[in-house]
Amino acid sequence: MSTQRGNASRQRAQKYKNTTAFKNTMHDKSDKTKMINSLQINDVCTRCKEVIAWKIKYKKYKPLTQLKTCVACGEKTVKRAYHVMCVKCGIKTGKCTKCCKSEEVVEVTVEEKPFKVDREMRFIIKELPERRRRTFNRYMEKKMEEKLSNEELKEDLLKKLEALKVDDKDDEDDDFGLSDGGESLECESSEDE
Ligand SMILES: [Zn+2]
Ligand SMILES: [Zn+2]
Known part of the structure; x- marks a missing residue:
């Protein structure tokens, strides 16, 4: 399974390395940044995941202010920025909810996770x-x-x-x-x- 959590590390070595890693919280410790940083990028293909992760890291990520219409079911069910399909349709079609193409979706939102008594x-x-x-x-x-x-x-x-x-x-x-x-x-x- 290629859906192992947090396994987005690339294989080849980076050509140029910064001496200190870039941290988007360096000058900004707002709740919004914290919230965006904690977002899980689900139901997308590896490529789309990287795109969104990049946006988050470099503070280009703009969360949705209201629900967006899903391209598959036509309802206002898309909760996450840059996604065009809702979670349900993503699960149903097995496609990436951002590009709607790839069927190699990383980290599917597990709605069917067995219920646990908390x-x-x-x-x-x-x-x-x-x-x-x-x-x-x-x-x-x-x-x-x-x-x-x-x-x-x-x-x-x-x-x-x-x-x-x-x-x-x-x-x-x-x-x-x-x-x-x-x-x-x-x-x-x-x-x-
Ligand atoms: Zn939908
Ligand atoms: Zn995609």
Whole structure:
């Protein structure tokens, strides 16, 4: 796979080397520059990735101020500057979302990344009584089959967790109801005597 993260290093040696590496944060420590520097260049071919990386490095990168229309689906779904196709169409067509040509796309945005329970959720789950935890796990398994995006899934699961957390009263009642069975057994044994 040619999609190894951060493997954009070139093979041949650089002809001229600066004594100090160029840093675009040298005179500018603004949040915008920081944000741009932290951008991940996804769903593009190696060549387009280099172009965008160059723009970022030399402060030529201009983020979009509003969504752009995707050339594939025609909707205002393009969030990133210099890309002409949205992430979804990129995944669907398997093409570079900038030049729309190359099919050798580096670092595909992994929407299908398996959902992981994060720290926030794990904390809430830990606090739940055993039975509710099982209820939640069953619910989560079912939900994971509905092709939701991780974001939607998380939102839904958090809501479920909130609901499970809130009504403590009901749970106690349920437990009480379950222990009812014991009584009838006692009755039967007393009949034998
Ligand atoms: Zn699209
Ligand atoms: Zn490209």
